[in-house]
Amino acid sequence: MNKLGVRLVGTVTNALVMLFSLSAIFPLIWMGYTSLKTNKEFSLNIVNLPTKPVLDNYVSAFDVGDLSSALFSSSFNAVISVPLIVLFSFVIGYFFSRFNFRGKPLLMAVLMLGMLIPVHSLLVPLFVQLNTLGMLDHRLTLLLPYIAINLPLTSFLFLSFIRDIPAEIEEAAYIDGSTFDRTLFTVVFPVCMPMIATATILNVLHTWNEMPFALILNKSAELFTLPVWLTFFSSQYSTDYTGKIAGLVITSLPTVILYLFFSQKIMNGMTAGAVKG
Structure with missing residues (x-):
């Protein structure tokens, strides 16, 4: 050519x-x-720029739609579940990458099944189980499913990353008199910061945007997360299109900002360990 x-x-x-x-x-x-248009202006032309931008839609989303409650619920789920996912996955990934023990292949297979089985197929049995235990419709209801759903993939990401960390740095720490737990959290954990950042971002994005479990397991309006709130806001205020779009902007803004600033870390973390055999 x-x-x-x-x-x-x-x-x-x-x-x-x-x-x-x-x-x-x-x-x-x-x-x-x-989101800066009035409903009348939106009805006349959905593509044109607003002639006179207004913030009434955002005020309506908080005052009429009670967006603050949904914002708190989504933030609560992310702030509590994500650190636990990262901590548990780090420990699981470390043990699988550094130790050989009885039952390890079986546990690895179980962990892999967590990535292969469609999680939404577990909605009905999980609903029945939580209903039997009286754990439905509580502030803490979604934390356990979110941790369990995200644990397998995050654990394998840590496992792949830790495999590439030289074991000599841990041996040097033991020679200096460091205990196992101190070595784990003061030597290995800081080295895993790139993967910790990646895992944190990925899990925040997932828990923030997750809808099926949040819709099925919680029924009280004060426990609605942002995706569920948007659904009910649309049905209750079906003509307030610009108000719904303002809610969409508020809902998507944190995830867009996270991805814009940390997209490279996500790519680096997802490909960690992919080159070395």
Whole structure:
């Protein structure tokens, strides 16, 4: 292929990539400026920019739609469950990567099943079990499912990352008189900070956006998470389109900011250990 052909292929490829990028970014931009419209202006034209931007939709989302309650529920689930997921996964990944013990292949297979089985197929049995135990519709109801759902993948990410950490640094710590738990949390844990950051971001994104378990296991309005709140806000205030879009902006903003600032860490963490055998 001559130089002209190479340039032509490159130009077409770049144009297609730019079009694809715009198609992914435009919905976010559209939500942003549409949330500043009135319902009347939105009904006249859903694409045009607002002639006179207003913040009434955001005020309505908090005052009329009680968005603050849903915001607290989602934040509570993320702040409590994510550190526990990271801590448990780090310990599990360390033991699987450093030790050989009886039953290890079986436990590895069980952990892998946690990634292979569709988690939403467990909704009905989990609902029945929690209902029998009287654990439905509580502030803490979603924490255990969120931890269990995210534990397998996060554990394997830590396992892959820790395998590439030289064991000599731990041996040197033991020679200096360090105990096992101190070595684990003051020597190995800091080295795993790139993976800890990746695991934290991924699990925050998942728990923040999770809907099926939050919808089925909690029925009280004060326990609704943001995705569930958006569903009921739409049905109760079906004509307040711009109010719903304002709620969508508030709901998606934290995850968009997280990904924009930490996308490289996510990629690095997901590919850690993929090169070395």
